[in-house]
Structure formats: structure tokens, C-alpha cells
Amino acid sequence: MLDERCCRLDLSRGQVHRPTRRCGPSGTFRTVPDRDELALWRSRFAVFMRKHHRWTSNLFTPRFIVQLFAYFHINRTASKWLLTAVFISLIPPSLAFLPTHQSHSLEYCSNDTDIIDHLLYDTALNYNRHQLPSNPVEVRIELWVQEVTSVSELTQDFEIDLYVNEFWEDPALAYEALRPCKGNLSFDYKMQDNIWIPNTCFINSKSAQIHSSPFRNVFLMVFPNGSIWSCWRIKSTGPCVMDLTKFPMDMISCLLTFESYNYNTKEVRMKWNQPSPVLLFKDIELPDFTMVNFSTQIVEAKYAAGLWDELTVTFVFRRRYGWYLLQGYIPTYLTIFISWIPFYLGPRAIPARTMIGVNALLAMTFQFGNIIRNLPRVSYIKAIDVWMLSGMTFVFASLIELAIIGFMNRNEGRAEIKLRDLQKRKKKDMPCKFDTEQLDLISRVAFPVVYSLFNVTYWVYYMGEVFTSEQK
Template sequence: MAKRSAQYFSCIFTVYCFLWYCDANAIKSTTDWPPRHTATQFDQDSYGNTMYKQGCAHDIDVVNQLVDFDKSGYNKHKLPKPDGMKVRVDTWIQAITSISESTQDFEVDLYINEMWEDPRLRFDHLNPCKPNMSLDNSLLEKLWTPNTCFINSKEAFIHQSPFTNIFLMIYNNGSVWTNYRVKLTGPCQMELQRFPMDVQKCSLTFESFNYNIAEVHMVWADANPISILGATELPDFTLVNVLASSEETQYPAGYWDELTITFIFKRRYGWYIFQGYIPTYLIIIISWISFHLGTVALPARTMLGVNALIAMTFQFGNIISHLPRVSYIKAIDIWMLSGMTFIFASLLELAVVGHLSHLKTKKQQTKRDTPSHRSSPIFWNRKYDPNSKMAHPLPLVNDQWHDQTVLGGSLRDVTDLSYSFQELQLKQTLPLWHKFIPVKQDWDPERIDKMSAIFFPVIFFLFNLLYWGYYIGCSRSTDITKPTQQTVCL
């Protein structure tokens, strides 16, 4: 019984080992790579997967036959077509990293795609394994290229992360596709008349550096020449549009095709609202508090107005320190200078009120120092004569002089003479400019403060309507569909 069990177990183990061996050979046969240079002819199944056939030429064999001068006579210095080349260009915008007003430039990362047809690079007759070949950028140095560049860039370089970011593809019909991932610093001639509610248009110009229009004709791709790969968020600007345009530019050596990319940015002025405009509102409103302090607090009112003017000046300098030194007036300049004018006007009002208050106090003091009208000035130099008819006391009625004196004159006329004399003394103390600029003596300082407390806010409100209506309207009316700068407002 034990012997039969051992034979049964041995038979089972032998069958298991045989099955394991067969399965291992099957797995090994599926992982064997096809022999080198004997891949397959390109084809695709119903799912789009590449199907291979034996006997096709590998990429490196095709390239060696195409660019080897001894075998094919390829010369990269010779135009592929004697009647001229047509190069199609399109751009992928990857990111816009910064815009600077002080240096007037911007930085952008983008992909430049160029396509042209080189009949000498056709390889469909060489039985290739694929309809196109993705090749290393070192091969590009052996091919003819249009030698394009951004002629107005301040700085440009191809990304090296971790290798040179150049893509090269050659199709079996001789079409060549190159792709460069480039970081650019381009100029941006800013017009800041409407700052910070401005719209800026910055551009990059792309052309062939070596070939004029008779040799290389550069055009934008027919469909979507400019694409934005991702969101381009900037702290100060919003990218509202990207335009593509082309023109022929004349040089001493002929005409060149220039392809221009225009970036249209609209400034985000929220930061300037919170850091510039709202503090200015508060400073101007604080300067109006002096109108309600009265004429007895002139030192406090003076300190309040001077501090408001200093704060406004500091705020203005803090904003314009980050801007280029342009010679024209900006919107922020008009706002700040107008705010300083309102504060300065409140100081002038304080000076007028202080002067009139001083005159009023002096006038009251003069009245207190002047003798009563009972001792009229016409009697000040009259000596007392006991034999005179005026020796008798004049009768009083209700503490007032009788209308008639013993001399027969009117006592009311005497009182009028007394007041005329006081006014003459007051006029002699007035400044010289009062003779040329008449000032009403009945202008009360408190009345001027009350009028200023009404007129200053009303005038400031009207100024706000004009200011914001003008500049916001100009910002909305700017044409963002044209590559050239259209200035409709100053």
C-alpha cells in the first residue's frame, strides 16, 4: 500500500514539473525582442496600436542615408527648394512670469513650432518602420533650418531641464517639424497715462535672421497660430488677449517677413485702490474735521492740516517710487495732486479764518477800550468852563441822551460820529492787500467754516464723478482686438 502511494505521488510530481517547464518556455518566448534593424513595417490595428512586419529600415539607418553627404549629397547650406521655402509657424504660450514697469519688459515661457518641407529628406522609398522619426536635437545641426529668432528680445535661451529642450520630427514625405521651448525677456513700451487703470500691449517679433522674403516666406499656421496651454495668472495684470499679425519689413538687403505676437494685459488696480485711493480718501476727510473745531482751536487745526498734507505727500511718493520716470501726467498723479490741493485749500481756509478771527477779536477789544458814547469824541478836547452854557448837566431819559442838545445839534449825529471814528481806526490797522482785494467786514469766521464744511465735500464729490467716469470709461473703450496701441484718452 505504501509503495503504491509513493508511485502515485511520484507520478503527480513529474506531471507538475513538466507543466511548469512548458509554461516557463512560453513566457520566455513572449519576452524576446525582435532582432535589431529588422523591426516591422508600420501599420495599425482597429484600436490604433502599431502593428509591425519584418524587414523595415530602422530610424538610424534612414537618417544615415538621408544626411550623409557622401551617400545622398545633402548640403545644409543649400535651400531645399530653389524657388524659396515656406515656413509655417505657431506658438504655445506656457507661462507669463512677470511684467515690470520700471524696466519696461516682461518674461514669457513658450514653445515655438516651425514646419517646412525638405524634399531631400523624403524617406518613404527606404521602407521605414514608422511614418515619422523623432530624433535628437544634435541632428538638427546637420539639417537646413530657416535660422529664425526673436529680433526684439532682450534675452532669450532654450531651456536645459535636464537636456536641451528641442524637438525634431521628420515625416516620410520630407516635412520637418521643430519645437523649441524658450524663455524670453521682451520689451514692453508702456503707456502709463491711465495708470493704474491702464491697458498695456507688449509684443514679440519673430523672423528669419538670414533669409529674406525671396528665399524664406514665413507665415502663421492656418488654424490657431497661438495657443495658451495653461492659466497665465499675474499679481498685477490679467492677460485679456493674444494676437498674431504679420507684415513685410524693408531692410537694406531686401524685405523680410515678420511675425508678431501681441500680448494685451489689463492691470488689476485692486492693490492701488486699497493702498493708494482709500488712504487718500481718509486723509482728505480727516482734513475736513478742522472745519468743525471752531476758531478757538487754531493751533490744533493747523497741526491737523499740516499732518494730512505730509501724509498725502508720503503716500504719493510711495506709489510713484516703483514707476518709471516719465514726463507725462498719469491718472494717479492727477488723483494725488488733486488730493493735496484739497488739503492745501483747507489750510488756506484756515489762514483766512484765523485772520478774520484775529480782526474780530481786535475789533471787539477796540470797542471795549473806546470811551462810552456819552463822552463823544467831539467833546474830548473841550475844556470844562463853568460859565459855559454846557455847564449844566444834560438830562437823561432811560440812560439815553435826549435827541436835542443845548447847542441845538442832534445827539444821534454825535453817536454816528463816534462809530465813524472807530471804523476809521479799524481801517488803519488792515493789511495793505485789503485795499486791492475788498473784504467784507461782515464775514464771520464761523460762517466761513460752516460754508467750507459743505462746499469742500460737494466739490470733492463732483471731482470723483469726473475722475472715475473718465478713466474707467477710457479703460473700457480700449480696443483689445488690434495689435497696435490705440490711445483714446490722455
């Protein structure tokens, strides 16, 4: 027993911060650590013991603790703090993270590794990655569009780079009570093999690949309340719905459909993350197309195994027709104008008129073939078909007019004029000569007027369709 009557503080040596206490009948002085220093060493030792619990639990056996008590005389203050730290080390991991009273000078927090080991591998918690966190699990989807690299008319598809973000709740992974050192836990793709995930995919994609430069671009974040954020960067090729009736003033719709591959609506409910389910990093502009709109929708698809939530995002692209104006429409104007030159060469210049007309028709045919060779083989009429075929019709009509002129000139040169018919033939020659010149004169006016009416009708109809589609 301690002789409390002999215990007193001795400040005679000037040790204000390190006071001494005379304890016991021996009358010897013993330095006693102050309260903050004891708390510091206690916390350090407790952290060390918890971190290395697997081998410290085997080292500090009951027999060893009894010997430790006998050696340090448990009635002494410093020994009490040391033995307290030893007992803390014996607390099981499942209880070691519970909040405890800490000194005001130092607070203990749990690192990421300790938290994950506790959540996933503690036998007391018995976490099962194959078990649904809830029934059903609500999974929210958000897409970040980084780039659209191409839109192809021949294969009727498009390539897109985007980030797929998934959000759901898993109460078994909540760790608020474990005093985490950080506000969230971040992991790479390897963590997906250890927790439950909704197994979502693009079911209508022609191909899809997660970027792996310089490493697999998968990101996983777990929040203290059990919320999980999964993000993966993917390059996907999806189908496009094309109606080339108004080509090249048409618009193309490309879509991607997202769903959980393994779980139906009774197990997983898929939803768009509101209020912005789709985010564009920048304006999407390609050499041939410009993205003008996008929309999202949710439908329930019926399969043999039940109903599945399908999330569809539709991207609308408007074709840039500047290239077709330069390569198709303007050269067509020039070719048709050239085909009208023979109307001014006179009825007798048959060879020159024939050469100009035939070359104009060949030029129209070449221009038409150069444009449609990069288009899919569809069985309906396109706007470019109407334009090119109409232009070829006007050129062909100028050749028909040339044939009529040649036929009328041929009648003028018939041989063997009989005397008795001389008067009749003179009367017939004058009107015939007048008719060829008159025909050229009529063609000079009729061809431009009819072609102008066709242009007004063509552009008003198709450009009106373009404006109507954009407003939708």
C-alpha cells in the first residue's frame, strides 16, 4: 500500500512543467510525466497495436500480461498508462474503430486500408458481394460526352468517347462510425471484384472498349454513408437511324441504350441522374455533322425473364451541306448554263452544238456518280437525286432541241427541186428557216425560266423541311 500521507509535490527544484512526487516510505523522488505527454504516448502505442493486431494479439498473452503487472508494479502511474495501451491492443478489430475518448491534443482516425479490411474481410460483418444491397437497388446513370469522333453513312453508326457514371447505395459499406481520415475512399478497377456492382452495359452497341492508356480507366469512390460512385471511360460504336430523303439537308439520330445485364426491375431499377443526365464537355462538331440536340428516355423492355429498365440517349446530328454545295450544286449550275450556249450559236453550227451538249451531259453524270458513291444503297429518292436528275433532264432537253434543229436543217437541203414545185418549195423554205431561228429564240427564254421555277420550288420545299426538323 502507498503511504498517501508522505506523498507531496516538490517544486523546490524549479520543475514547473515536470513536477516530482515523493511516494512511498523510501522517500525517494520519482519523475511523473505530465498528462499531455502520457496521452501522446498512449495514442501512439494504441495506433501501433491496432495496426499490428495480428501479431501483437499473439504476443500479449494473459501470462505475459501477469508478468508485466508484476514487473512494473501496477500501482504506479506510468505503468498504468502503459498497461492501458496494452489492453487497447487486445480489443478485436470489429470494436477497435468505435469512437473512444481522445485527448484534446491528438485525435485518432482510421486509414483507407483498415476501413476496407474491416468492411470486406471481417467475419463478424460477413460482407457478400453477390447479395443485393437492397431490394430493389436504385442505380442512377449520368453520361459525360467527351467526343464524337465519326458518323458514317455507309455503316450507319457513330463512334463516341464518354464517361459512364453510376450511383447507388450499399449500406453494408457505410463507415461513418469508423472515424475515417478522409471524406471518401477512392479505388481502381480491381475493387470492383470485391463489392456488388449493377453490371450495366450498352446493349445496342456494335463495339465497346474501356480505355486502358496508361492504365484501365475505371474509377470507384465509396462515401462514409455507403454511397458508391463508379465511373469508367469508354469508347463505343452505336447505331444511327438515317433517313436520307432530304440528303444532303438531312438530320441523323444516333442512340445508345443502357441497362443492367444481370438484374431485372425486381432487383435493380435504372434511372437517369437528374437534373442533368447527359453532360457535353464541349460543342460536338465534325467535318460533316454538328450535334444540334440530345434527349433521354426510359422504357421497360419485356424479356422472357421479366422486365428490364432500358435507358436510351439519342444524339441528333445535322449534316453540313457546304461541301455538297461546292462539289455538287454549284458545278451543276455551271454545267447547265454551259448547255444553253448552243442556243446562241445559230442553226448551222451543228457540230459545235453537239459537242457542247454531250460534254455537259457527261459532266453531269460524273458529278452525280462522284457524290452517290459514298452513300448507302437505298431504294428511295433523295434530295440530291432530284437535283442531279433534274439537271441532267435540262441538259438532255437542250440536246433534243439540237436534234430538232438538225432535222429541220436537213429538210431545207433536199435535192432535185422540180420546176412545177418550185413555187411551193420556196413558200415552204421561208417558214422552215424562220422556224429554226424561232425555236432557238424560244429556247433562250424558256429554259432559264423553267429552270428558275424548278430552283424556287426545290429550295423552298427542302429548306423548309430542314427548318421544321430543327424546331422539333
